[in-house]
Amino acid sequence: MRVAVIQLAYADGEPLPERRDRAAHLVRQQAGHDLVILPELWGPTGFDYRLWEAAAESVDGPTVAAMAAVAREIGAMVHIGSIIETLPQPGAEGKSLANTSVVVGADGAVAAVYRKIHRFGFAAGEPALLEAGSDLVTVDLPGGHRAALSTCYDLRFPELYRRQLDAGAEVFLVPAAWPMARVEHWCTLGRARAIENQCVLIACNTAGTHGGYQMGGASQVVSAQGVVLAEAGPDEEVLSVDIDVDEVSAWRRDFPVLADRRL
Numbered sequence: 058m059r060v061a062v063i064q065l066a067y068a069d070g071e072p073l074p075e076r077r078d079r080a081a082h083l084v085r086q087q088a089g090h091d092l093v094i095l096p097e098l099w100g101p102t103g104f105d106y107r108l109w110e111a112a113a114e115s116v117d118g119p120t121v122a123a124m125a126a127v128a129r130e131i132g133a134m135v136h137i138g139s140i141i142e143t144l145p146q147p148g149a150e151g152k153s154l155a156n157t158s159v160v161v162g163a164d165g166a167v168a169a170v171y172r173k174i175h176r177f178g179f180a181a182g183e184p185a186l187l188e189a190g191s192d193l194v195t196v197d198l199p200g201g202h203r204a205a206l207s208t209c210y211d212l213r214f215p216e217l218y219r220r221q222l223d224a225g226a227e228v229f230l231v232p233a234a235w236p237m238a239r240v241e242h243w244c245t246l247g248r249a250r251a252i253e254n255q256c257v258l259i260a261c262n263t264a265g266t267h268g269g270y271q272m273g274g275a276s277q278v279v280s281a282q283g284v285v286l287a288e289a290g291p292d293e294e295v296l297s298v299d300i301d302v303d304e305v306s307a308w309r310r311d312f313p314v315l316a317d318r319r320l
């Protein structure tokens with residue numbers, strides 16, 4: 058499976074329609090890949106919470122529609138990263154917005170929708186403004202292997218990835234807007250999630266500086282054995298990686314650590 062990881066950079070002041078066009082152009086340039094992934098909240102911005110309400114849209118809104126059209130055009134599955142979603146109805150906390158990841162298939166149809174379970178910001182930001190997701194979400198990749206979806210801060214909660222493993226995941230897809238100040242955590246936690254679950258990790262971070270936060274870059278693709286197959290620098294960059302997902306079951310057979318779990 059050939060994967061393109063688009064580590065998009067953005068700064069304050071770029072209008073959303075322009076950034077959407079730029080992202081669509083970058084995805085279009087990845088023709089020939091089976092899967093393309095973008096970062097978390099690249100449209101409404103990861104950290105300038107004041108912009109979220111105005112940028113909110115539904116799953117059939119302009120961002121997903123634009124990416125679905127490009128997915129169809131290039132014949133690739135596209136993980137569009139995430140949007141601030143206007144929920145069909147308010148959630149359990151009475152809020153109407155969520156941080157929602159969407160995957161579209163090569164036919165342009167929505168293949169998976171995941172609402173971020175662990176909200177970042179402590180008393181501010183996501184927990185103040187967004188509903189938490191509650192559902193574990195998987196999607197079958199081109200070639201038939203199963204991937205599980207999570208977003209950024211979720212990476213700090215290993216129990217989520219164990220549940221994804223138990224749901225049959227062989228690949229973890231993780232878009233993020235993770236700051237430079239904690240980029241070592243991002244790198245280490247991503248590798249840990251891959252190693253402890255014997256899964257491939259495809260993690261797509263944001264670059265640039267917005268809302269006063271410098272983003273960390275360092276998007277990475279890690280094999281189920283914990284080998285870093287590709288890692289980005291701090292700036293906008295596209296990683297192109299060939300991944301043999303069949304190696305996941307071979308590695309689990311050769312080094313059957315998961316069989317020693319005690320529940």
Ligand SMILES: NC(=O)CCC(=O)C(=O)O
Nearest residue numbers: 177209210234235236239
């Ligand atoms: N967008 C996020 O979830 C940021 C997470 C983060 O900064 C951290 O876990 O540290």
